[in-house]
Amino acid sequence: MKLHLIESDSVYRELLTLPVDQRDALFKEKLLLPFKEKFAIQRISFDERIPFNVMTLMGYMHKMPKDLSEEDLQMINQFDKEFWETIKQAFNRSVESFTSKGISLKQQDYYVTALLGNEASPMMRINENYSGDGGIPGYIFLSLVPNEYTINRIASAMAHECNHNIRYQFVDWEMGSLKEMIVAEGLAENFAEKMFGQENIGPWVTKNDLETLNTIIKPKLKDSLSINNMQEAMPYLYGDEITKMQGGNPVGLPYASGYTCGYHLIKYYLKKTGMSIEEATLKTADEILSQVEEFWN
Structure with a gap:
C-alpha cells in the first residue's frame, strides 16, 4: 500500500509567481490531474468548455488560482511540515485500525491532498x-481555511474520509440512496470520534x-428512507440551508x-450489537438498519 501525499503549499507558492491567465493550467496539472480517475468516475470533466467542469466544482468552496x-x-x-505529517499519521492510523483487525484493503494506492478553502464561500462557512x-x-481531498480551529480538526476529518474510502472498497454506494448516505456518514463520524475524540466531532x-x-x-428521515437516488436524497442529508445554496x-x-x-x-447500532466500528463499516445499510428499527421510534 502506498500513500501519495500531494503537498499543495509548494503549488500555491508557484501559482503566485505566474500571470493570472497561466494559473489554472498549473493548478489542474499539479493538484487535480492526480485525481482525474476520481473525477471521471463522478463524470466531472476537465474540459472547461463544458459548463459544469472540474474548475466549476472547485470554485464552490475553494480559493481559486486567479484569486x-x-x-x-x-x-x-x-500548510507546513507539521500539517502534512498530521495528515500522514492520521491516514496511517486509520488504515491500521482496519488492517489490525484482519481486514485486507483492496485499494493499494491512495492520493491525498489539502486545498485552500475560500473563507467567503457560504458552503465553507456553514461547515465551519x-x-x-x-x-x-x-482518492481523498481535504478542504479548509487554515486556522487553529480547522487545523486541530484535520486529523479527525482525515479519519472520517478514510472511513468512506475503505467502506466503498467493500460496499456498493447504491447510486446515493438516502439510507446509504445516512449510514455512511454515521459510520465515518463515529470512526473519527473513536480515532481522535469526541471533542473533534464535526x-x-x-x-x-x-x-x-x-x-x-x-x-x-424515517418517512424518506425509500429515496434511492442522490439528487432527491441530498436535501435530506444536507438540510435546507445547503440545499438552498445549491439551488434545490x-x-x-x-x-x-x-x-x-x-x-x-x-x-445506537454499535452499542446494541457490540460490533466494532471497523466491522460495521463493511456492513450494508440494509444490514445495519434491520438491526435498529426501534431507533426511529
Missing part, C-alpha cells in the same frame, strides 16, 4: 471552514441537539440532518 494574492501566503504557510471528499476509493453533528434530532429530523428545494430540515441522524443511529 490568489500575496496576502494568502499567511494561509499557505500553515473545513470539509472533505473521500467517497471514491484511492459541526455536522454538534449543531443539532437531541430534541431537534428526535422531534424534527428522525420523523422526516428545501424539505424542512436543519443543517446536516442526515449526518446528525446517522451519527446517533450508528452509535
Whole structure:
C-alpha cells in the first residue's frame, strides 16, 4: 500500500509567481490531474468548455488560482511540515485500525491532498471552514481555511474520509440512496470520534441537539428512507440551508440532518450489537438498519 501525499503549499507558492491567465493550467496539472480517475468516475470533466467542469466544482468552496494574492501566503504557510505529517499519521492510523483487525484493503494506492478553502464561500462557512471528499476509493481531498480551529480538526476529518474510502472498497454506494448516505456518514463520524475524540466531532453533528434530532429530523428521515437516488436524497442529508445554496428545494430540515441522524443511529447500532466500528463499516445499510428499527421510534 502506498500513500501519495500531494503537498499543495509548494503549488500555491508557484501559482503566485505566474500571470493570472497561466494559473489554472498549473493548478489542474499539479493538484487535480492526480485525481482525474476520481473525477471521471463522478463524470466531472476537465474540459472547461463544458459548463459544469472540474474548475466549476472547485470554485464552490475553494480559493481559486486567479484569486490568489500575496496576502494568502499567511494561509499557505500553515500548510507546513507539521500539517502534512498530521495528515500522514492520521491516514496511517486509520488504515491500521482496519488492517489490525484482519481486514485486507483492496485499494493499494491512495492520493491525498489539502486545498485552500475560500473563507467567503457560504458552503465553507456553514461547515465551519473545513470539509472533505473521500467517497471514491484511492482518492481523498481535504478542504479548509487554515486556522487553529480547522487545523486541530484535520486529523479527525482525515479519519472520517478514510472511513468512506475503505467502506466503498467493500460496499456498493447504491447510486446515493438516502439510507446509504445516512449510514455512511454515521459510520465515518463515529470512526473519527473513536480515532481522535469526541471533542473533534464535526459541526455536522454538534449543531443539532437531541430534541431537534428526535422531534424534527428522525420523523422526516424515517418517512424518506425509500429515496434511492442522490439528487432527491441530498436535501435530506444536507438540510435546507445547503440545499438552498445549491439551488434545490428545501424539505424542512436543519443543517446536516442526515449526518446528525446517522451519527446517533450508528452509535445506537454499535452499542446494541457490540460490533466494532471497523466491522460495521463493511456492513450494508440494509444490514445495519434491520438491526435498529426501534431507533426511529
